[in-house]
Amino acid sequence: MTFDVAIIGAGVAGLSAARELSGARRQICIIEARDRIGGRVLTQHLPDLPLPIELGAEFIHGEADSTFSIVDAAALTACELPDNHWWSRNAQWRLVDFWARIASVQSRIDNLKKDMSFAAFLSSRRNLSRRLRELALGFVEGYHAAHADRISTLALSSADGEQDEGGNKQFRILGGHDSLVEWLRAGLDPGRSEMILGTPVTAVGWRKGSVEIDAGAKKLRARRALITIPIGVWKAAPEQEGTIRFDPPLREKSKAIAKLEVGHVVKIVLRFRERFWDDPAFLRRRVGREARHGMPLNFVHSSDPFVPTWWTTAPVRSPILTGWAGGHAADRLLAEGPEALTSRALDSLSKVFGVRRRTLDSMLAATWTHDWQRDPFSRGAYSYAAVGGGAAHRALARSVESTLFFAGEATSGDETGTVAGAIASGRRAAKEILG
Ligand SMILES: Cc1cc2nc3c(=O)[nH]c(=O)nc-3n(C[C@H](O)[C@H](O)[C@H](O)COP(=O)(O)OP(=O)(O)OC[C@H]3O[C@@H](n4cnc5c(N)ncnc54)[C@H](O)[C@@H]3O)c2cc1C
Missing domain, CATH: 1.10.10 (Arc Repressor Mutant, subunit A)
Structure with a gap:
């Protein structure tokens, strides 16, 4: 059988496009390397914890229509975060107008x-x-x-369209970010869509109007292909797992790929036996008179070299703190190896929150993390433009010969690195395919 469209990748970009295309009566096939859908949305639901653990995307930034249209259609509960940011120096905190x-x-x-x-x-x-x-x-x-x-x-630059709808508001989906993914999947027309999981595509042979997908034992034919792989996979050396060989090669994409960089991240979620940070005596020691601000504690920033940023689950009360290291801080942590990660994170937390390491150890109940850099199907966090690369996201998005189409957060002109941008890119690509 020849499909109308083969979609490579079942992250939110691929699934958004799939939903539009199957709704427009196109015969589609989605081929996903991992044995799960969602890509960089990775939510864990644990039997003894009512809150989802988000190892990938967690926040809805702003009120972008691409995300909120799904939140509304699926009747998901999105909860706005209190916008308080503290800066910690020597474990003394000051409220900042972030x-x-x-x-x-x-x-x-x-x-x-x-x-x-x-x-x-x-x-x-x-x-x-x-x-x-x-x-x-x-x-x-x-x-x-x-x-x-x-x-x-x-x-x-603020003139570059980064200020999306809803400005700096942030939300969390109470049931988990994966409920967005599930809504996208549930909307596929079963008679017109096939989903193949656990099958990395290794090669795409193509000429105008015809595509041959090589995915190990699986070979597929389609009239068009939509490629949604992450920037880390685009940039990986050809012999590395996850990469795709295009025949003929996509020379027109090489400049855009070279001008896009892969962000690095370490996100670690820590569950404690108690919410020590909500204890009034603790807060008084950290923030003095500002403790009277009355808002539930949310973000704490610092210049700690390993884990500079921490956040709570506010406004939901839970004994969970999340540590976040991006860029060079992530590189420092990753260089120490996975065994040292929790210990390094607890050292940072001890300094930023002014709590003895021994006390933290005694209260720690569980930790979760995912290595996005080593994961062959992400190879990093998300894309950013290198110097002189302001046009690279849009160049990566451009279709080739009305046969190969491109989506994913790295193809988003103004909402890179977000779920909203990835969803919008999938919808944009579907429109292009439908002509
Ligand atoms: C730790 C972390 C935290 C984040 N936090 C937020 C947040 O709070 N808010 C927010 O908006 N965004 C956040 N993001 C970014 C957000 O997760 C991404 O922008 C978005 O999920 C990207 O979707 P996508 O469909 O473009 O790519 P992906 O979700 O990466 O989907 C691409 C798919 O392609 C598959 N694939 C790769 N190679 C192949 C191959 N050879 N063959 C077949 N399939 C292949 C992958 O397995 C994957 O499923 C975060 C990301 C990370 C890593």
Whole structure:
């Protein structure tokens, strides 16, 4: 049988496109390397824990229609996060107006004429205070999972469309991010869609109007293909697991791929026996008079070299803290090896929260993490533009000969690195295919 469209990858981009295409009566086949769908959405549901554990995507950033259209259609419960950010220095915390501070740095980028790395930009701006510098660096290396000495400053400009609908509001889906994925899957027309899991595609042979997919023992034919593999897989050396050989090669994509970088991340979720951070005496020691602010504690930032950012599950009360390291901090942690990860994270938590390591050890009940860098089907966190790479996301998105189409967060012009951007890219690609 010849399918109308072969979709490579069952992350949210591939599934969003699949849903649109099967709804438009196209015969489709989705081929996924892993034995599960969802890609970088990886939610664990545990029998003794009512809250889902998110090892991949967790927050809905802003109120982008691509995500909220699903939240509404599937009647999911999205819960808005209290927007409080603390900065920890020597375990003393100060409340910071996080987004206003980031916007003030972004507004200085808007006048920049020539692109440079964000690290170079920071050192060229002598009038920035030390605190603002640390905060901005933490944001770029954390939120964007980027390396400040490689990321394009111009791509970070507030004029570059980064401010999505809903501004800086953030939400969590109470039932788990995987409920978005499940809604996408459930909408596929079973008579028109086939899903093949646990089958990495290794080669795509193509000519205008015809594609041959090679996935080990499985061979498929289609009129068109939609490729949604992550940027880490695009950039991997040809002999590495997960990579796809195109015949003829996609020379027109090589410049875009070279100008996109792979962000690095380590996310570790820690379950404790008690919510020690909500104890009024603990809070008084950390924040003094500001303890009266009355909001449930949410984000704590620092310049710790290993795990600089921590967050709670606020507004939901639970004994869970999540540690986040992006960019160079992630590289430092990864260099120490997986055995050292929990211990390093607890050392950082001890410093940032001012709690003795021994006390943390005695309260720790469980830990969860996933190595996105070693995972052959992600090979990193998400994409960011290198210096001079402001147009690279859109170049990667461009179809080839009306036969090969491209989606995934790395093809999103203005919402890279997010689930919203990936969903929108899948819908955009489906529209292109439907002509
Ligand atoms: C730790 C972490 C935290 C994050 N937190 C957030 C967050 O809070 N909010 C947010 O909006 N975003 C977040 N993101 C980003 C978000 O998860 C991604 O942008 C989004 O899920 C990407 O979807 P996608 O469909 O483009 O790619 P993927 O989900 O990566 O899907 C691509 C699919 O292709 C498959 N594949 C790869 N190679 C092959 C092959 N050779 N053959 C067949 N299949 C293949 C993969 O297995 C995968 O299923 C986070 C990401 C990470 C890693």
